Amino acid sequence: AQSVAQPEDQVNVAEGNPLTVKCTYSVSGNPYLFWYVQYPNRGLQFLLKYITGDNLVKGSYGFEAEFNKSQTSFHLKKPSALVSDSALYFCAVRGYNNNDMRFGAGTRLTVKP
């Protein structure tokens, strides 16, 4: 079955600095990759997804992610972090024709003023 790894439990950045939240995946065949964000006491909200096409995917709130097939990675990035970006971020993978979506353990992003 497919799987996702988020190697960092916590990422701390200063406001205005670029941020990266890392994700690597394992799947048979072509991957379908997603990033979701969770604010305290809320459900998950969709940020962006990679299905096919350009390796650089742009999503909500200025976030983007780069699909790297050779490194099996799908890192989330933002050029300039905001305090309001502080939240829990989840990477997820779903194989083609496979309804079983697997999530990573999550990375808590803290942006300090």
Place this chain on the structure above:
Amino acid sequence: NAGVTQTPKFQVLKTGQSMTLQCAQDMNHEYMSWYRQDPGMGLRLIHYSVGAGITDQGEVPNGYNVSRSTTEDFPLRLLSAAPSQTSVYFCASSIQGARPETQYFGPGTRLLVL
């Protein structure tokens, strides 16, 4: 649209009790799923459904039952609650297309089993 709704928001059960977590969506989505969220483990898929009358097991199905009699509703049943089922439960839905689609999540149900 209300999106994905879940009830109750919070529930306390005693070991051995049964209960049903309700999930409904008004977006006419064919695909619905249940996840549990535990600290340090992310979200794990319990059961999913690709349409009315069709359900399948996910990663952690033991101790849970589901049914899908309508497109809108996808209840999750705990037959005999155990402390290990203490968790936050999320329901999600999406279009069931040729490719995996974005899922929309409900606000969650926090369950405590004593």
